[in-house]
Amino acid sequence: MEAGKNPIGWHKFSAFLGVNNLFTSIINYTKPVTFDDSLPNFPNPNEPIAVSPAFEDLSTDISAQRTREFLDPCLGKYIYIHNLPSQFNDYFVKNCEILCCPKKKICESLSNLGLGPQIQNTEDVFTNSSWYLTNQFMLEVIFHQKMKRYECLTTNSSLASAIYVPFYAGLDIARYLWDFNISIRDWNSMDLVKWLSEQPEWKSMMGLDHFLAVGRISWDFRRKTDVDSDWGTKLMFLPESRNMTFLAIESSPSSKNNIAIPYPTYFHPSSDNEILEWQNKVRAHKREYLFSFAGAPRPDLNGSIRGDIIEQCRSSSSNCKLLECDLSTTSNCQNPSFVMKLLQSSHFCLQPIGDSYTRRSTFDSILAGCIPVFFHLGSSYVEYLWHLPSNYSKYSVFIPEEYVKSKKVSIEKILLSIPKERVEAMREEILRLIPSVIYSNPMSRLETLEDAFDIAVKGVLNRIETLRSEIREGSYSGDTSQDKAWKEYLLGPLDYHEWDGFLSGTDGSL
Structure with a gap:
């Protein structure tokens, strides 16, 4: 992360864990598994196995689902990309000289679909030509380029399981982070959510099926006040944004709709090999x-x-x-x-x-x-x-x-x-x-391996399908609170966990 405003607001770690216990847990070997010598009573292979009607219905449902997936491998994976006005993405690439820190470098970083200039392997450190001088803040550009070549895109939004919003929020705010009043900083974000809320795609789930990737840390988009001296924009705190899923190089782990995905590295391979x-x-x-x-x-x-x-x-x-x-x-x-x-x-x-x-x-x-x-x-x-x-x-x-x-x-x-x-x-x-943890070259596709993009898209689709199921079942609470999201994901709802003592809130919130 670059020098500038300090987003750190978490409490320092408390030292409630003993040093010996902590480091013992880090380096201990896994205990060997022991097996009972006695063998289980296996059923007689000549006797018919009774199957309950409920299981038969479940088997039928699974069979039908597999048939549908065979006929359409993109079932449940279709994504629709919003065709945003250029002010939200292409404008920044075509006019990179208006961007920040320093202008020549940022224009170079936007070359090669956001991968940056190719690295010359003069010191024999690398293995092939798939290494680039990639700027750590280019996630949103790389993600968009890979999304354009996603194998299950659809132009029919009614078929889509998710709606991608290709807003370059990081490039947008980088122009104004160290100066300017909040009205200038928030202008594009306000325009974006206004545009989205007017689209027919928004109406079906009020944005719960929308997602976007941003190329900076979440702190840059989580301004809580309207004081000019406060840091960043309020993109993630806008009412419409609370329904969308945000992917970022660093999230606010206490936020339920904000997920961290890896920073771009220098390596962008074109094949599994x-x-x-x-x-x-x-x-x-x-x-x-x-x-x-x-x-x-x-x-x-x-x-x-x-x-x-x-x-x-x-x-x-x-x-x-x-x-x-x-x-x-x-x-x-x-x-x-x-x-x-x-x-x-x-x-x-x-x-x-x-x-x-x-x-x-x-x-x-x-x-x-x-x-x-x-x-x-x-x-x-x-x-x-x-x-x-x-x-x-x-x-x-x-x-x-x-x-x-x-x-x-x-x-x-x-x-x-x-x-x-x-x-x-x-x-x-x-x-x-x-x-x-790497993003493969947007111009190619890995054969059998999943890269960071693949895992992120799969995670988004699963998250949105869970929300959709909750809405169908009437169990969706509409809760957009900003607490304990990391705990619920890792451990389920618990009253207390040992990590709670390392965080600022008594319940493990950040």
């Missing part, structure tokens, strides 16, 4: 360092542990590699070759929070086969619920930032204590996750 080739390269790569950190200190950010992490890394020079970053365009951190070479050379990659809770570096780390080390739940565990395992210990290490800040722990000692076999198992899980 390119992914397999990369996985094999990463698996075989020699890792010289126990852990590494690529980033800059945040001395002006209250409570930041980045300075502590940099200090620990420097004191562990033989085991830790530090890539210091700054905001200049010539920084090595802006060079994908430098970044990916560092991550590929490390067993663990530290992912402290910065200007916001999440980092693109998390997905660069996974792509490089480097096990991420998180210090805050909001960096991953309550965010990317569709794309990453709910059992976080399978693919990452968690060290509460409070322990680092109070100098209670040594990052080096914790990571050294994890058995080699456990590290290898975690790396294999990381390699398995690679397809699900």
Whole structure:
């Protein structure tokens, strides 16, 4: 996340979990499964099996459903794309010089369907030509380009299971984030919801079947007041928006209609084979360092542990590699070759929070086969619920930032204590996750693997179908409250969970 306004409002982690208990849970092996020696009583194969009438009806329904799916493989998957006025998307691409930070760079970032300029593999870091200098905020453009080539598009909105809204909200607000009054910041968002609510497609579910992807963190669209000095727009708080599903590179996990999906990485493969080739390269790569950190200190950010992490890394020079970053365009951190070479050379990659809770570096780390080390739940565990395992210990290490800040722990000692076999198992899980955290080239389609786009679309369709079923059954509450969404998704409705103590609300709200 870029320097600027600080969206962090969550309470710091409390230290109610004991250090020993916490780290034991992180590195413990799974207990072996034991089996009962006694065999069950199997039914006589010569006797007929009684089937209840209800089961026969269910079997008939399932058979009919499978027949329909065979005749129409897009059944339940059709998506209709709204043909928005150009002010909401194409205008920004054609007039990129009006955009922010810096103008030449943002125009380059919009090239190649939002993938950016192709990277020249001069240092033999990459495996093929599918690597691009992709801007971390280009999700909405890449998503739109992939949506245009989605295999189950329809021009008949009455057939659609979902309605896609290709609004480039991130490019729109980037022009005004650091200046201008709220009327200018909100103008396009207000125009959008007015336009949508006037369309016939809106009337059927009042927007509950509409979704869009935004290329910035949700904080930029969640302004609660009408005070000019407050940050961002109120796009996500508009009455119409509360019914729509928002995909973003960082969500507000307490919001029920706001889902985080991965940041774009540099890798946009055109085939399954390119992914397999990369996985094999990463698996075989020699890792010289126990852990590494690529980033800059945040001395002006209250409570930041980045300075502590940099200090620990420097004191562990033989085991830790530090890539210091700054905001200049010539920084090595802006060079994908430098970044990916560092991550590929490390067993663990530290992912402290910065200007916001999440980092693109998390997905660069996974792509490089480097096990991420998180210090805050909001960096991953309550965010990317569709794309990453709910059992976080399978693919990452968690060290509460409070322990680092109070100098209670040594990052080096914790990571050294994890058995080699456990590290290898975690790396294999990381390699398995690679397809699900990358966006393949919009001009091609993967054969058997699902990328981040595929998983996101499937998640949206499932979410909207659930809402549609609730409406049919009369159980839809219309609840648009902003609390405990992460908990309900991961665990179902619970009165208390151990993570609640790490969050600001006593009930686990954010």
